[in-house]
Amino acid sequence: MPRCAHADELRIVDPPDPVPGCADCLPVGGTWVHLRMCQECGHVACCDSSPSTHATRHHEETGHPVARSVEPGEDWSWCYVDAVMFRAVGG
Known part of the structure; x- marks a missing residue:
């Protein structure tokens, strides 16, 4: 299993x-479908859809x-490098 x-x-x-x-969309009036959050810096941004x-x-x-x-x-979670989805446990 990856x-x-x-x-x-x-x-x-x-x-x-x-x-x-x-x-990134909010300041320019952009739209988004779903939101994702970077698990290194916390940046919230829109998905590939x-x-x-x-x-x-x-x-x-x-x-x-x-x-x-963050839906x-x-x-x-999604790892862009390893192209694998997984669940991370918060603390």
Whole structure:
């Protein structure tokens, strides 16, 4: 079974409350479908189904490997480097 090599290095696991929206879309009036949060720096950005795909762009620009869904009821994470989905436990 594929494993995320970065899972033990996650810094930020739990999303902020509340999540106002995509940090990159909000200033320019953009729209998003779903939100993802970088588990290294906490940046909240839109998913690949959104017009601007800011979460993937954040990974490409920073090299931060893991983002998690911040949608209500979802607790999965995605590792861009290892291309694997997994669940991280908050602390």
